[in-house]
Amino acid sequence: MNEGHEEPGTGAGGDFEEQLRELLAEDAHTIRPAPVPFPAIRRRGTIERRRRVAAVGAALVTLAALPVGAYALADEGTGGNTVASAPSGSATPRTPATPSAAPTGPARPATEDQLLDGITFRQAVDGLEKCLAYDRSHTGGPSGLRTDLGAAEEYRIILAMNSTGDSNAPGNGMYVVAVKERPKETRLICTxxxxxxxxxxTAVGSDDVPGAGPVVADINGGRLYQQSVLDRGKWTLPFRWSVIGTVEPSVARVTVSYGGATSRAALDHGWFVTSGVLDRQVTLAPHIRGYDADGKLVYDSDEDKTYDKRLP
Structure with missing residues (x-):
């Protein structure tokens, strides 16, 4: 009844099934995924994280290098803007900046040695401003005949020093000397x-006279180096003095001898300014000499017929 029928796994069919099982087993082993390479994955993940950190770091460096600006954060709910940060001083504006205002006030002297006796530039400016205001309030005649001396910022202060009172003008104080070129050459000696x-x-216009040399002492500068004729022979000592005047561009050095001492003048935009202190009475006016760049004497007040060699 069962003849010709074989039990599974026996006979020729059994051999086939056995072979098929072996093949399936081998295929199953062949297609089974290999173990997950966790070390390799971890290493790759570490590399990727480092790349992202490096990229973020580079972006932060780039942002730090950019000028800090004012960023408007739009709030869609309110339609308003919030300023995140203000522009830094180094930020470059998108629109041209408004030019800064030109400095006000008179120009400084060429050297600090022209501000004497501890007088500061601010004090000298204050003195000049007060004297110009004084001039505006004292017309000295019909206003139509008065010369407008202008504003303080038009001037250059070339000297500030203590003043010594005398019988004609009692009380010590301060002299401020200022000059300007335009619209007319002007020199002020302010007390x-x-x-x-x-x-x-004040002196408005040039002191130059026909035949004048390359150095010209200020025609009214005597008040800076002498006391009143009322006090002849009995000056108040020690006495701070100064000599001022104009020089031509060819003059490179000016010296002034007074009371037995010689000092070199400062050259300041066409003016010379020198100073010293007398400790004895004198009768001779300051002796002025000018030299060119080669050291050649080009002016000597002793040879100048327009210069008073003796004091009044």
């Missing part, structure tokens, strides 16, 4: 005492 302007000597 300040007790914080108030007490006098102003």
């Amino acid at each position: 300040v005492k007790d914080g108030k302007a007490k006098g102003l000597n």
